[in-house]
Amino acid sequence: MQQLNRLDLYREMVRIRQYESRILQEYHADKKPAWDIGAGLIPGEMHLSAGQEPAAVGVCAHLKQGDAITAPHRPHHFALAHGVDMKAMTAEIYGRTTGLCQGKGGHMHLFDPENHFSCSGIIAQGYPVACGQAMAMKRKGTDNVAVAVAGEGAANQGAFHESLNLAAVWNLPVVFVIEDNDWAISVPRSHSTATASNADRAAGYGMPGVRVEENDVEAIFEAAGAAIDRARAGEGPSLLEIHTLRLWGHFEGDAQAYRGAELDTVDERDPIPRYAAKLVELGELTEDQTESIAAEAAAEVDAAIAFAVDSPIPAPEDALLHVFA
Amino acid sequence: MCRAPSPSERNEGRVKRGSSVGIIANPASARDIRRLVAHGAAVTTNDKITILRRVLAGLASTDVTHVLSMTDLAGISAGLWALADKPSAACWPKLEFVDQVVEQTAADTVAATEAMVAAGVGAIVVLGGDGTNRIVASVCDDIPLVSISTGTNNAFARRIEPTVAGIAAGLVATGRVDVGAVVSRAKVLTVESGSRSERALVDVAVIDGDVVGAGAVWDPATISQLFLCFAEPDAIGLSSIGGQVCPTDRFDPAGLVVDIGRPAVRTLRAPIAPGLVVGVDVASVSTLAPGQAVVVRASSGVVALDGERLFRFGRHDRPIVTLGSDGPLELDVRETLAQAARTGVMSVPGRRCA
Ligand SMILES: Cc1ncc(C[n+]2csc(CCOP(=O)(O)OP(=O)(O)O)c2C)c(N)n1
Numbered sequence: 001m002q003q004l005n006r007l008d009l010y011r012e013m014v015r016i017r018q019y020e021s022r023i024l025q026e027y028h029a030d031k032k033p034a035w036d037i038g039a040g041l042i043p044g045e046m047h048l049s050a051g052q053e054p055a056a057v058g059v060c061a062h063l064k065q066g067d068a069i070t071a072p073h074r075p076h077h078f079a080l081a082h083g084v085d086m087k088a089m090t091a092e093i094y095g096r097t098t099g100l101c102q103g104k105g106g107h108m109h110l111f112d113p114e115n116h117f118s119c120s121g122i123i124a125q126g127y128p129v130a131c132g133q134a135m136a137m138k139r140k141g142t143d144n145v146a147v148a149v150a151g152e153g154a155a156n157q158g159a160f161h162e163s164l165n166l167a168a169v170w171n172l173p174v175v176f177v178i179e180d181n182d183w184a185i186s187v188p189r190s191h192s193t194a195t196a197s198n199a200d201r202a203a204g205y206g207m208p209g210v211r212v213e214e215n216d217v218e219a220i221f222e223a224a225g226a227a228i229d230r231a232r233a234g235e236g237p238s239l240l241e242i243h244t245l246r247l248w249g250h251f252e253g254d255a256q257a258y259r260g261a262e263l264d265t266v267d268e269r270d271p272i273p274r275y276a277a278k279l280v281e282l283g284e285l286t287e288d289q290t291e292s293i294a295a296e297a298a299a300e301v302d303a304a305i306a307f308a309v310d311s312p313i314p315a316p317e318d319a320l321l322h323v324f325a
Numbered sequence: 326m327c328r329a330p331s332p333s334e335r336n337e338g339r340v341k342r343g344s345s346v347g348i349i350a351n352p353a354s355a356r357d358i359r360r361l362v363a364h365g366a367a368v369t370t371n372d373k374i375t376i377l378r379r380v381l382a383g384l385a386s387t388d389v390t391h392v393l394s395m396t397d398l399a400g401i402s403a404g405l406w407a408l409a410d411k412p413s414a415a416c417w418p419k420l421e422f423v424d425q426v427v428e429q430t431a432a433d434t435v436a437a438t439e440a441m442v443a444a445g446v447g448a449i450v451v452l453g454g455d456g457t458n459r460i461v462a463s464v465c466d467d468i469p470l471v472s473i474s475t476g477t478n479n480a481f482a483r484r485i486e487p488t489v490a491g492i493a494a495g496l497v498a499t500g501r502v503d504v505g506a507v508v509s510r511a512k513v514l515t516v517e518s519g520s521r522s523e524r525a526l527v528d529v530a531v532i533d534g535d536v537v538g539a540g541a542v543w544d545p546a547t548i549s550q551l552f553l554c555f556a557e558p559d560a561i562g563l564s565s566i567g568g569q570v571c572p573t574d575r576f577d578p579a580g581l582v583v584d585i586g587r588p589a590v591r592t593l594r595a596p597i598a599p600g601l602v603v604g605v606d607v608a609s610v611s612t613l614a615p616g617q618a619v620v621v622r623a624s625s626g627v628v629a630l631d632g633e634r635l636f637r638f639g640r641h642d643r644p645i646v647t648l649g650s651d652g653p654l655e656l657d658v659r660e661t662l663a664q665a666a667r668t669g670v671m672s673v674p675g676r677r678c679a
Contacts (some may be wrong), residue, residue, distance in 0.1 A: 197362075218539075
């Protein structure tokens, strides 16, 4: 298993948080009227991943060149942690020609063939795709793995169940990750899901299922490492459910009235300040370092946003390019 | 060291009686990393509910009138609640749930157990592994525990059919058997580290490094020292190491200290988790006398209690481990039913399900 490098894990989580915080600002900055999601420099819906950084960072720390990830509609943390270029990704979110998909996809459709990263606005849609990628890896005889990520709400889609079944039947090198952030938009898990944990559902498909209850990057790192090593060794698929935290709304503009009192304690549960405090206590992080890590991340994010804003907007006739019909 | 207990050693302890029984079912048991790095069984939420139905059927055959169950958000209490008004549950005792704030952590088990102590239940049925029993035992006072293993490592709980466990719990809670003769007090290891004080029912392991990580102990190379309450030769878990070098009965007043590493006096294969039999270098083994305070050898590391990494320590809060004889009261289900057979209490038709 990969060696645990705490500072790397922390740095990556801060980098993602800086990114999401800036996108949050920029998204709202010129959204006028505020309810028109098409208005402003960043068009369309926006699902940010703040609070869920430990999942992406803990899992992706074990991935190497050639490993694939399929992410859902809330994809930024996994994209960044998996090495997708921040500039090209930001340009895509801004709908610019320099974007990953030349501005046609937007924030829910980031495709990066080089890094085998994709995501989709159709929930659980990445699960069958990851099975396909894993089948290709297996047939080519590599030791690569595919990681499929979805929310706990998505785990009630047929695609989730079909994929677990198929992966088990074909013994595919795939790790199914469920980010359980307690909410599917406004629906709590208890209203949508007959089993308490998707680890139980894994048992029904004959694969190991593990639930990491704490939104703790080191616990996730260890469990993900075991699942990924297992898949690499040809031991087959497994499911890793991570109990994580949606720090912000389902989408930007979500008033979250449905969350009630749970929302009052959300900031206390933020995993990043917690981890910083732990590293300081362990003597592995100083106050100065905290600042320099944040500053470094902020500079990278600034540059990515500047790149996006300065990039050309596609011409109207480009809408007819790269389409099948 | 390995002598049989005298009956008086087994039967000490004040026992409370009542006509209610508590139920603690840990929703998180059997879901940890040992499903990936070993081959721990999956015990799903539905399995746990089914086990509880069997326990309730057993309880219903006794004079228990109330059952107080822990509240969880993971589907166990909701599942029981949904069953309670069904015809198949008509003979259940009245089922109530602890009014508690659910945090989805071990604190839930603590809060529920405390509520059961306050309510004066006559026995607590525990569904979980060694870790769950450890937490219940930390606050259960003198209420007898009936432990049913639904965990990964189950050295503390004995293998038992839940229906029968329910009958035994009910007979004890209602005073239909001589409780003093069917309970025995477990040993306990106390770990003091700085201002922290924790208790373990089976084992305390000292782990190298400073990573608590995913909790469960599964890498034998990281273990430097073991303190064992008891070590049965057929145990699963870390105590199996002691179980092969010096089997130590749970009724033996003493425990064991096993130093792991080289030079080894003996290298053995031990099943430290289900499906995980590993080579372990045993550097030394010594008896841990009751009351003897032992400072751990390592100057820094992580302490694992009953198989679960819990906290880090350094030079300034080096843990001190002490074996005590003041653990929880364990109910001997077989002995309870044997007594019932002798006195004939089960031959009286059950009150509800005649
Ligand atoms: C197939 C499909 N159905 C419905 C939707 C609408 N939708 C978007 S996000 C979402 C909820 C997803 O919840 P969850 O999977 O828990 O992920 P989270 O948003 O919490 O990250 C739904 C229903 C969709 N995008 N795709």
